[in-house]
Amino acid sequence: MAEVSLKGVTRSFGPDVALEDVTMTIPDGSFVVLLGPTGAGKTTTLRMVSGLDRPDRGQVFIGGRDMSGLTPAQRDVAMVFQQYSLYPHLTVRQNLEFPLKSPILRTPRAEIDRKVAQIAEVLQIAHKLDNKATALSGGEMQRVSIGRALVRNPAVYLMDEPLSSLDAKLRSDLRIELKSIQADSGATLLYVTHDQIEAMTMATHVGVLDRGRLVQFGSPREIYENPVSLYAASRLGQPRINLLPADIFGGAPPRAARIGLRPEQIMQGEGEDSFVQRVEHLGDQTRLHLMFRSHQIVTVTDAHTTLKSGDIVRIRPNKPFYFDADGARVA
Structure with a gap:
């Protein structure tokens, strides 16, 4: 070889x-x-x-x-x-x-x-x-x-x-x-x-x-x-990374235009209110489709969750990615 x-x-x-x-x-x-x-x-x-x-x-x-x-x-x-x-x-x-x-x-x-x-x-x-x-x-x-x-x-x-x-x-x-x-x-x-x-x-x-x-x-x-x-x-990740305006949660670094959140970078149970639009039970995991300040977010939660459409979930970012207007990563 x-x-x-x-x-x-x-x-x-x-x-x-x-x-x-x-x-x-x-x-x-x-x-x-x-x-x-x-x-x-x-x-x-x-x-x-x-x-x-x-x-x-x-x-x-x-x-x-x-x-x-x-x-x-x-x-x-x-x-x-x-x-x-x-x-x-x-x-x-x-x-x-x-x-x-x-x-x-x-x-x-x-x-x-x-x-x-x-x-x-x-x-x-x-x-x-x-x-x-x-x-x-x-x-x-x-x-x-x-x-x-x-x-x-x-x-x-x-x-x-x-x-x-x-x-x-x-x-x-x-x-x-x-x-x-x-x-x-x-x-x-x-x-x-x-x-x-x-x-x-x-x-x-x-x-x-x-x-x-x-x-x-x-x-x-x-x-x-x-x-x-x-x-x-x-290119990688399922569900796809969530992209939102950089300042939607506050605390964005200078030059950041967007915040990127993978499912595991969204902490649930604390932070700000989001609205559960849809719940997808996939066996080993459950996907939550959330609406947060008019922006859609997809994340995952416990496979046996009792959450349902119409519920309120509090969320906050955890070690998110930030990107500038051209898509380059911002430290």
Whole structure:
């Protein structure tokens, strides 16, 4: 496995800047998730590392080696695309075997059979091994696509929203399995998603991208608890961070325009009155939808709360975040 480094990587498509001076180090053996909305530069970053696209400026290093001029095959990476790409005339087994039959790898037949059986079991497609790819559902095709990457042992795995076409239960199962496979193998994995739950549960590091710029890089907990900007703060957390006028509770620091409150930063039972609009019982927790001085706030409370719509709850902030008019964090 290998460390991946991007140094000053910039890429434009005509007048549109996809990546701008991105510098980032993906540690050897880490599971790095790139977060950001459509157009933030997540997929372009994967394509820079894979060699499918070349930077206009900057360099990509894998294992300390400059990748300039090297083809995707020479980079020893395995990529899973958002849209599955399979050989339709081959069976599932043959699709999974295909990378292992490369003359470069020269994998023994017994090892091919073992790896294919292992990955098919993990991805819950063992019963489909002799089916043609065209006979599969969309979710099954995507699992086969993931499997084609996992049967190999490349320097780096690159995955572009690989679970997006799967149902909720299978996504949950495969999140656990992918993380387990990555941890057991010590693989370096760069993973793109819109799903913050995937980021929080799977990642060792998260890179937050905004319009081609890397705005923060760190552990999920670091970004959740110490965001550098309003934008970074909004990428993680469910329910989403509450944003209110900075002076709504008083005591805001100079230059602060907005106060950010995560659910656990709202203390209940003391402070000022808020009105309970709606109560959502979710089993392990209960969400409260509050109205406070004409502003809506969502927080969480005890799963067995007796609060109901129309009740009054007293609230106050506890160690909130403050942001200036441009969204930068105010100390």
